[in-house]
Amino acid sequence: ETGVTQTPRHLVMGMTNKKSLKCEQHLGHNAMYWYKQSAKKPLELMFVYNFKEQTENNSVPSRFSPECPNSSHLFLHLHTLQPEDSALYLCASSQVEREGGYEQYFGPGTRLTVT
Amino acid sequence: GQNIDQPTEMTATEGAIVQINCTYQTSGFNGLFWYQQHAGEAPTFLSYNVLDGLEEKGRFSSFLSRSKGYSYLLLKELQMKDSASYLCAPMDSNYQLIWGAGTKLIIKP
Numbered sequence: 001e002t003g004v005t006q007t008p009r010h011l012v013m014g015m016t017n018k019k020s021l022k023c024e025q026h027l028g029h030n031a032m033y034w035y036k037q038s039a040k041k042p043l044e045l046m047f048v049y050n051f052k053e054q055t056e057n058n059s060v061p062s063r064f065s066p067e068c069p070n071s072s073h074l075f076l077h078l079h080t081l082q083p084e085d086s087a088l089y090l091c092a093s094s095q096v097e098r099e100g101g102y103e104q105y106f107g108p109g110t111r112l113t114v115t
Numbered sequence: 116g117q118n119i120d121q122p123t124e125m126t127a128t129e130g131a132i133v134q135i136n137c138t139y140q141t142s143g144f145n146g147l148f149w150y151q152q153h154a155g156e157a158p159t160f161l162s163y164n165v166l167d168g169l170e171e172k173g174r175f176s177s178f179l180s181r182s183k184g185y186s187y188l189l190l191k192e193l194q195m196k197d198s199a200s201y202l203c204a205p206m207d208s209n210y211q212l213i214w215g216a217g218t219k220l221i222i223k224p
Contacts, residue, residue, distance in 0.1 A: 002157070002159070040216065041216060042119070042214040042215055042216045042217070043158075043202070043214040044214075045211065045212075045214075048211070090157055090158075096210055102163075103148060103160040103163060104148075104160070104212065105160070106157035106158050106159070107157060108156065108157050109156075109157050
């Protein structure tokens with residue numbers, strides 16, 4: 001247990017469905033992240049929130065929509081996905097301060113399959 | 116651009132020592148992290164180096180040379196449970212982690 005939880009752990013959805021992934025951190029951190037991990041590829045940073053403000057959006061398609069209502073919760077809303085979006089989606093949190101950033105703690109991930 | 120280079124796969128014997136190398140190029144540098152990731156699980160933090168030299172933590176040690184853009188992770192007294200992927204991740208000037216594809220380490224009896 002790293003203090004970061006994600007639900008659901010597994011999700012199968014059709015290309016016309018709408019679903020949401022949820023992440024919650026219990027570590028008091030001020031930054032949260034969404035990553036995509038495909039087989040044999042590096043972790044791809046999708047979105048970053050510092051103090052609930054989105055600071056990064058690495059050219060992610062609009063079919064992925066993040067939401068950060070407070071510093072402990074992060075959502076990823078999904079709609080009209082493509083089969084190539086099937087991957088492990090990881091949430092992470094860390095403490096970021098003026099003098100630097102610290103290690104990221106990851107949740108267990110959501111294994112997403114788009115049919 | 117930003118780039119991480121580490122071997123795709125390595126094999127070692129239980130009880131032995133293995134060194135996993137990583138070279139990197141980043142826009143600015145704020146330290147380097149190593150993570151362990153077992154198959155189907157999330158990455159877990161192993162070590163952080165921001166100054167040149169060796170950091171030892173039990174059976175695992177991590178080394179950094181900033182001038183060479185080089186780091187390695189040293190695993191001693193290998194155990195079967197050490198079979199996993201090891202991810203090298205330097206932190207750039209924006210405090211974002213730049214991830215390599217990882218090195219899959221296979222431990223044989």
